[in-house]
Amino acid sequence: MALTAHWEHFLHDADVGVRGIGSSAEIAFEQAAVALTAIVTEVEHVRANEVVEIACQAPDLELLLVEWLNRIIYEMAVRKMLFCLFRVTLQAGGLSAAIGGEPIDISRHQPAVEPKGATYTALSVRQDSDGSWLAQCVIDV
């Protein structure tokens, strides 16, 4: 049976861990990004009305996950937007992605907290024995 892509949060004393799981590293990255948005608001309340193209580089997959999440945090902050749709393509030394979202609507999104940065705490990107990929780290909020 095909693995269903999904995300979850895990506990950290003051903050929140994000975990994406999927059949490829790309899907795990996408799901981790959905978990990031879920720290701020209910993801189903966000509409993918606008698409932003981004690219980032890092020397290995784990550092790339932190870079990817930090880039989304940056786009959220400067564009005052929330994102719900993520399409990632891994390339040598980095990734390119299209992320879809909309400007923050305070009354509809009720955004709880702004992520300050993705951290290297509990950072892991790995393929498990069942073939599924996991991408996770803690977000400072």
Place this chain on the structure above:
Amino acid sequence: MESASLTRHGEYEWHIAPERGMRVPGVIFADSRLIQGMDDKVCQQVCNVAKLPGIVGASFAMPDAHWGYGFPIGGVAAFDPDEGGVVSAGGVGFDISCGVRTLRTGLDREALEGVKARLADALYAAIPAGVGSTGLVHLSHGDMHDMLMGGAQWAVAQGYGADEDLEYIEERGIMSDAKPTAVSAFAKRRQQDEMGTLGSGNHYLEVQEVAEVFLPDIARGFGLELGKIVVSLHCGSRGLGHQIGTEFLKEMVIAANSFGIILPDRELACAPIQSELGERYLGAMRAAINCALANRQILTHLTRKAFAKVLPQAELSLLYDVSHNTCKAEEHFVDGRKRLLFVHRKGATRAFGPGHPDLPDAYKDLGQPVLIGGSMGTESYVLAGVSKMPGFEQAFSSACHGAGRQMSRTEARRNWQGRTVVDTLARRGILVRSPSMRGVAEEAPDAYKSVANVVNSAQSAGLARKVARLLPVICIKG
């Protein structure tokens, strides 16, 4: 926390002997109840910090310590540049120079009768708060440079406040040796619209009543009297600090090998103080400290304007402004000699004792005000630094910074609804204004530990003395 690896020294001090690569011992200040409640990872992180090059004295944790990133939140560590000492972006954190500022109002509690809701609404309208909020001050490239160099002094020169304010801010409102050129275009872009914003999460502005005075002489010296109204605000360097933290953390993680530094945890990413990267980070971090000081100064101005509309007789003067996420160059006596050390305080407050040359004249005999925020709807404290013989200060003159969470945000959301929290607090006479009810639920009072236990331990451990207890009346929450 398993206390097997800890040796108890008196009621409020726990030591970890140096082993497995630790260059110095670990020291945790807390009573036995707080120690039992601490995550084992605090102990692990205290030990990891003790392994960093050039660390001096001990790796310390304050009574409110909890699991952080590399450093524990509530961690204090000092490094000697002449012994290969390092500066760590993780040891300062993302919210560089996050801190608390408290303002006296000159008002008695009775002055709020009949106008409390109007004041709450005026403050909520004046203070940009919450995710996606935008400040009224938009900086050009030149303004950004001047702000990053000038801190609160820049803000006062722009008309946000008065010269007298500067006397009561750490570093007199301006962090020297800031290097705006070391701050990336991304970080500056992220700050462009965020000057004079409160932020979200555990950041707040509170109108508070002095509910209890423990040391009347010091309280009087600080201008605090029973029943008087004060305003406290908690926020930091906003997007600029977050971006600087993000970028330098990455750069230090990648560069660690080239410095021959073995990181026990990637989040401890650091660089020698005497290296190009170390100096560049220090320059950028000091610029972020100035950003935080300017931000709190603008928020002070907005608070004064809101008060003037509702209670024109109020005179808002600064009690003090302290930062609790910093690395500062300070002189300390260690092993009988004065040394220039780079003291990291991550979720810890500087707490200079009476007589310290950096204190404002008015507080020279009292000690530095140490401002401790509690959770929404509970209490906050004003403490004072204690007098010690040079070389005998606890943890390089540091104290705790707040309550610390005892429950995750998800769990808090499961337990409470924001609207219910607001209504419950309103019945107790505490008015909450926030754009996000989900945010209020996540910040519910019981999601935090008791700040009273933390400050009692800080006092008993000799870190600082309790001066006054503050109770909230109005809370503006991001």
